[in-house]
Each structure stands twice: as C-alpha cells, then as structure tokens.
C-alpha cells in the first residue's frame with residue numbers, strides 16, 4: 028500500500044504473543060488489538076514505555092457501546108444533511124476508535140480543544156450530541172458551555188485551536204494545577220493537514236518552551252480534503268515532535284484500546300508536570316471530507332477497501348465475541364439503543380427552531396456597543412414594519 | 419490632587435504596573451517585554467517586580483502570542499499582549515479577527531476574551547519599513563473588537579487600565595512618536611471616576627471649524643489650532659479616543675455649531691476611519707454643514723522611506739490647508 032499501511036495483513040503476523048515489542052518496521056505503531064480482534068496483552072513502544080490496559084468486561088463493553096453509538100449518530104447526521112436538514116456535515120466515520128479511545132482517556136478535570144470532526148470526543152465528554160448539529164444546521168454556532176464540559180467550541184480555522192490549548196495549558200501550570208495525580212491536563216485535536224499550519228508549529232514551540240501540560244492529538248486520517256499525507260510531510264508526523272523537544276508516538280488509531288493506553292499515558296505525564304507530547308493516531312477517513320466532497324475524484328476504491336478490513340468496531344466486536352465478554356443479546360441491545368438515540372436525535376433536529384433574527388445582534392461584546400444598539404433598533408423597526416404582511 | 423509630570427511611555431508603564439497590582443489574573447506577554455522592558459521600555463521593570471509568570475517573554479511568533487493568550491483568557495486570565503511594532507501584527511491577524519473577535523459571539527456569551535492587544539503605531543520616528551504603520555481600520559472594521567488610542571500621558575495612564583479591566587477584547591493603539599512627550603498625570607484619581615474609555619472628548623474648544631483626530635494626530639491638530647488662532651480662526655479639536663465603537667455625539671454637537679469638519683489621521687484615506695466619520699457626520703448634520711467633511715490622511719501608498727515620511731504624514735500645514743478649503747466652499 029502506498030501509505031505504508033501499518034497493519035497490512037501481508038506482514039504475515041502469527042498468533043500474538045502475550046507481550047511484545049511494538050510492530051517493528053516503518054511505520055512503528057502501538058497496537059493492542061489487531062484488525063482481526065486479537066488482543067495483545069501489552070506492547071513496549073519505540074519510546075520504551077510499556078502500554079497496556081486493564082479493563083473490566085463491563086468497561087470493554089462500554090467502549091464498544093460508545094463506538095457503535097457515535098457511528099450511528101454520525102450516520103444519522105449524514106442522512107439529515109442528505110435530506111436538507113443540515114447545511115453540511117463532517118463525518119467521523121472510520122475515526123471512532125481514535126476519538127473514543129482518547130476521549131475516554133480524559134479525566135473530568137482535563138480540557139479538550141477540538142476541530143470540527145470530534146463528535147466522538149464530544150459524546151465522551153457528556154455533551155448532548157445534538158449540539159454540533161445546531162452548528163451545521165445553521166441555527167447557532169455551537170451551543171455547549173466549554174467550561175462546564177471542559178470541551179471547547181469546535182474550531183474550523185485549521186490549527187487555530189492548538190494555540191488556544193497551549194495557552195490554556197500554560198494557565199493550568201500557572202495555576203499550580205500540575206505535578207500531582209489529580210493534576211489537570213489539556214488535549215488539542217487536529218488533523219494531518221493541520222500539521223502544516225504555522226499555528227500548529229507555533230503551538231509545538233510554545234508547549235515545548237513552557238513545558239505545558241498538553242497532549243497534541245493528531246488524527247492522521249491520511250487526507251486533508253483531497254490532499255494525501257505526502258503533500259504535508261516528508262517524515263512520519265509523530266517524528267516531528269523530536270525537533271520540538273518532546274516525545275512523539277504513533278498509535279493504531281483504529282484500535283480503541285491502544286489509543287486509550289497511549290493517550291492516558293501522555294495525559295498523565297502532562298498532569299504530572301512532565302510536559303507535552305504528540306500522539307499520531309494512524310487512521311483513515313472512510314467517508315467524504317464533508318458531505319460537500321466527492322472523494323472518488325482523488326482516491327481509489329481498493330485503498331478504502333483495505334482500510335475497511337481494519338474497521339475499529341468490527342475488531343472490537345470480534346474480540347468481545349472471542350473472549351466471550353459479550354453475547355448476541357448485548358450486541359442487539361446496543362444496536363437497539365443506537366437506533367433509539369438516532370431517532371431521538373432526528374426528531375429533535377427537525378424541531379430545532381430558527382433563531383429570532385434580532386438575536387444576531389446579541390453577544391457581540393460582553394459590554395455591548397452603542398453602534399450595535401442603534402443598528403438593532405433600526406433593524407427591529409424595519410423588520411416590524413412588515414408585521415402582518417406576507418413578505 | 420497628586421499630579422506628576424510624566425512621559426506618555428512612563429504613564430503607560432505605571433498604568434500597567436497598577437493593573438498587575440490590582441488583579442492577579444493580569445499577565446503581560448510579548449517579545450522582549452521581560453528583562454529588556456520592551457523595545458520602547460513600556461514594560462520596564464515589571465518582570466523584575468512581578469516575576470516571569472506575570473510578565474512573559476514569549477517565543478518570537480505573533481500568532482502564537484495572540485493564540486495562546488486566547489487560551490489563557492479561556493482559563494480565566496486577562497492577557498495584555500504587546501505587539502512589538504504595528505507592521506508585525508499581521509501574522510496574528512487571523513487569531514485576532516477569527517478567534518479573539520468572535521469567541522464571545524460564537525459561544526453566545528459563554529466565553530469572554532478580556533484581552534488587550536497593545537500596538538505602538540504610526541510614523542514620524544524615521545524608522546525602517548514595517549515600523550510606522552497605522553493598521554487601525556483593519557481592526558475597527560472587525561465586529562467583536564474594540565479599538566482605542568490614547569493621545570496624552572493622562573489618557574495613556576487611565577485608558578490602559580480601563581482597557582485591561584474591560585471584558586471586551588481591545589486593540590490599544592499607542593502613538594509611538596508621542597511616547598516621549600510629557601504631560602501632567604493624576605496618579606491617584608480612582609479609575610471608577612475617570613472619563614469613560616469609549617468616549618470622545620473636546621481637547622480644545624473652538625467655534626469656527628472642528629478638527630477630529632486620535633493618537634499622534636491630536637497633538638498635530640492642537641498645534642494647527644494654535645497657529646490658526648494667530649490668524650484669527652478659532653478651531654475646535656476633538657480627540658476621538660475610541661475608534662470602535664466611535665463616539666460621535668460630541669462630534670455632531672460640535673459640527674452643528676461650526677458647520678465645518680476635517681478628519682485627520684496618518685492611515686491612508688481610502689476606506690479609512692475618516693471615510694466612516696465623514697459619512698456619519700453627513701447623515702447626522704447635513705443641514706448644518708457649510709462644506710463637505712474633508713480628510714487629511716496618509717496617501718494610498720505603502721508607508722514610504724523615512725526620508726520622505728514628513729511629506730507623507732499629515733502636518734500642521736496640510737491640516738490648515740484643509741481648513742482653508744472648508745472656508746472656500
């Protein structure tokens with residue numbers, strides 16, 4: 028495969044040993060669950076750190092449920108867009124494990140700074156999944172309270188949020204909230220394309236210089252709209268970190284367990300005052316960039332099929348079945364819950380009212396502005412002059 | 419009243435010191451603001467007294483300064499960012515326009531970005547390119563930002579503290595060529611009783627025509643008014659102080675009396691503040707006007723080489739020439 032697919036079956040892997048080094052060769056990546064659902068007990072990454080997870084059966088089932096739910100809600104949003112109910116939708120299809128794994132690794136006190144695709148992380152943070160649909164429907168610009176849920180607003184300007192995360196992390200350190208088990212950590216999400224942005228590179232510089240409690244979480248889904256990874260970089264992205272003076276690691280982003288383990292470790296380092304790190308979650312955008320995109324213009328079907336074989340949910344299901352952690356009743360129940368939540372989401376989206384026009388004047392400034400007061404008054408007079416007429 | 423004679427730069431320095439003293443959440447950040455005290459020494463001595471967590475020498479990247487300040491603001495801090503020179507704010511333009519200005523709006527009021535972006539602006543110091551620009555219109559055009567400029571040591575001292583205390587994101591334009599000009603400053607008057615930040619003010623009362631200026635051009639207009647007085651013309655000078663939102667009530671009142679208005683700024687005239695002000699005066703004072711509102715401004719060229727900047731910048735003669743033209747209508 029052109030992209031040096033890390034989990035290619037061609038590698039001829041035999042039955043997984045109980046404990047072993049991370050896949051050798053290039054690219055190296057941390058994996059705890061193979062595409063066929065084989066569980067690897069622990070992995071020593073190229074950084075010499077041993078990654079493992081110790082989940083109860085209940086927790087394994089919980090992760091599976093998360094994966095299925097976020098995929099289903101995402102599919103529902105795509106369908107709503109197709110029916111004209113959303114202006115646009117940026118699907119997370121294929122990236123569920125990267126998002127659920129990292130999202131569940133966050134502790135309550137940790138703060139996340141997302142792009143526009145982190146619906147799975149948003150779900151893990153306990154935010155009503157309808158919230159981003161308001162943004163993409165065009166009735167608001169993202170309605171949740173960033174401080175209440177410790178999940179900032181979506182950021183569409185590529186890379187800009189990495190600086191916000193860095194500044195926030197500086198503030199955490201200045202507040203003396205690092206250095207203990209209960210310290211706070213910050214995570215910044217961004218894509219492979221974003222790594223070319225000046226802001227992201229400035230954030231790397233800053234976080235390194237100030238030893239900020241920050242995890243840079245790059246979902247390398249192989250594309251920035253149509254442009255493949257090769258147009259952004261000559262070296263594997265995780266290796267960029269070395270030049271900025273902090274650790275970088277690549278994890279199988281379709282493996283929810285490995286993503287969890289690697290992110291947990293990086294967050295804990297950050298909260299203990301050991302500074303930033305970069306995680307490259309190696310994954311694939313299975314769908315279009317957004318509903319406005321046509322990926323058949325720039326990528327071939329066989330590439331998509333190869334990644335289909337590494338689906339994050341299928342491997343988790345295979346694992347749960349093989350280890351008898353879940354039975355068919357469980358899978359049916361999860362599917363049923365997903366269906367119900369999707370129906371509920373749909374009904375609530377259709378009921379979302381358009382905002383009152385004059386609310387566009389609200390919240391421009393915390394302290395208001397006489398200019399806006401004047402414009403609002405003028406607008407209201409004009410608008411009200413149509414009262415009763417069928418304009 | 420305990421007044422002291424201070425330069426405008428020193429007045430800013432003391433104002434910043436007060437802000438650091440009054441609120442532990444205030445942090446100053448920028449290039450060379452620490453040990454050096456900034457290239458204009460506006461932050462002189464502050465890092466020594468408040469430490470390098472309150473007065474932060476940042477890496478050399480303007481987008482990084484503003485972008486990380488956004489994060490600090492979300493965290494509850496009140497960042498005061500120094501941009502070293504006007505011509506170097508553009509790498510931060512995206513963060514300012516797309517992030518700082520919109521965060522409160524996008525969050526429907528849930529997030530505040532109480533940030534002050536200090537920019538030494540304008541020409542007249544014989545500097546090399548990119549060190550003499552007047553970018554105020556870019557910011558005044560952006561909803562969500564407020565823009566102010568001080569013209570005297572007293573205002574510098576008060577306005578910087580008011581800007582830092584405000585929850586609005588504010589671009590604070592400092593007239594760099596006036597940093598060394600002296601004036602009386604009342605250091606003890608309580609901030610709560612000070613003249614409001616977003617309000618214009620008559621700097622010199624007059625009857626025959628109204629000159630409108632802000633920042634470095636206020637001094638130029640006051641000098642022009644003094645010269646005009648010798649010729650028997652009594653000019654009113656208004657210091658606009660706030661560029662976004664504009665506060666034009668005092669301007670309308672003045673123009674209704676004088677019937678003539680000249681707007682003066684260093685920035686190029688095309689689509690500048692003067693155009694907006696002239697349009698608004700025309701809408702509000704149409705029947706009082708004896709002549710069109712005129713503009714005296716920088717030319718629509720890139721800022722020229724220092725040896726010709728005297729010709730580029732509005733000066734006393736160009737201001738008086740415009741006043742003459744309003745009388746010739």
Ligand SMILES: Cc1ncc(C[n+]2csc(CCOP(=O)(O)OP(=O)(O)O)c2C)c(N)n1
Pocket residue numbers: 144183184185217218219220221222248250251252312316
């Ligand atoms: C500064 C900026 N430039 C361009 C765009 C338009 N744009 C939106 S998404 C995108 C690609 C981003 O790719 P990547 O960072 O890999 O994230 P992904 O969409 O793959 O999750 C582009 C170019 C933008 N939003 N912001």
Ligand SMILES: [Mg+2]
Pocket residue numbers: 218219220246247248249250251252
């Ligand atoms: Mg991408």
